[in-house]
Amino acid sequence: MTAMAILDPPSRVSVLISGSGVIVEGDSVTLNCISDSNPPAEISWFKGKIKILQSGETYSITNIKSDASGDYRCSARNKHGSQTSAAVNVNIMYPPRNVSVSISPSGVIVEGDSVTLNCISDSNPPAEISWIKGGTIVGSGRIFSISKISSDDSGEYKCKSINEHGERYSDTVTLNVMSVRCFSPVSVGVAVGVALAVGVLLGGASGAFVMYICLTKRMNRRSAMKEISDPNEDTYTALELKSTTSDLYDTLTTVDRRPPEDS
Known part of the structure; x- marks a missing residue:
């Protein structure tokens, strides 16, 4: 069958x-x-x-x-x-690659700013991140933040990305922290001249930026002082803008607060 x-x-x-x-x-x-x-x-x-x-x-x-x-x-x-x-x-495992560092904010960094460095890395499994300034480890984690940055924080930074399959370093990035050391001259006119000199010495937009900060701080201090000045005072000195778009102050104006007397 x-x-x-x-x-x-x-x-x-x-x-x-x-x-x-x-x-x-x-x-x-x-x-x-x-x-x-x-x-x-x-x-x-x-x-x-x-x-x-x-x-x-x-x-x-x-x-x-x-x-x-x-x-x-x-x-x-x-x-x-x-x-x-x-x-x-x-699920394919692989060592770190495409490691780089981004800085936020970009552009001029001035003392007192907050700065964030971000380590970008492609790996599987995710890598452990460490931060190196010069030859010294200064932090860990994908994000490295510096609040109220000072000139001492200037230098070259890079991140190291590592997992069990390998490691890789980013290229070095440079933090150049500008020191804003404002002056206390006898008069605002002298302040303007010194600020201009600082701008020339530092050069370009960076110098102008420092000069602007110094003048702004000084203007704010003068405004605060004026608010608590003698109410019987007749005149005060004010800074006048060179133009509506200029960051520089170039003239001194004496303003009489008393209304004109009837003739």
């Missing part, structure tokens, strides 16, 4: 990853599609929702790259039906 073959569609379809443990960039990986069917099923492979051109029960990747990470599935089909496996995640 001849046994009758039982024909059925694919069932119990699953994916197995060859080997075990951590998959590191550069390894070779093999995926096997397991299927129970009669007749044997045709196998197709998918990464996410994208169908992979390769077919067959085995899907191999040699010298695997980090962009091969993702969810993989196989689909088994015969003339009696089809079934798709559950997704299996392939």
Whole structure:
């Protein structure tokens, strides 16, 4: 008596990853599609929702790259039906790369400002970050903040990114903290002259910026002093803007607060 073959569609379809443990960039990986069917099923492979051109029960990747990470599935089909496996995640580990430092805010940094350095790093698993000024470790964590920065904080900084697969340093960035040491001359006219000299010595926009801060501070102090001055005082000295857009003050004006007397 001849046994009758039982024909059925694919069932119990699953994916197995060859080997075990951590998959590191550069390894070779093999995926096997397991299927129970009669007749044997045709196998197709998918990464996410994208169908992979390769077919067959085995899907191999040699010298695997980090962009091969993702969810993989196989689909088994015969003339009696089809079934798709559950997704299996392939997670590729790799050492830090593309390490760099950004500074916020950008531009001129003046004593008293708050400055944040951000270490940008691509790695799997996420890297541990340390901060180095010169040859000394000064902090850890992806973000390094300095509040009320001083000229002592000037120098070269870089971050080190490390995980169990390797380490990498960023390029060096330079923090140049400008010291704003305002002056206390006998008169505002002398203050303006000294500020101009400071601007010339420091050069360009940076010098002008320091000069502006000094003049602004001095103007604010004079305004505060005027508010508590003798109410019977007849005149006071004010700084007058050179133009509506200028940061410089170039004239002294004497203002009489008394209304004109009737003639």
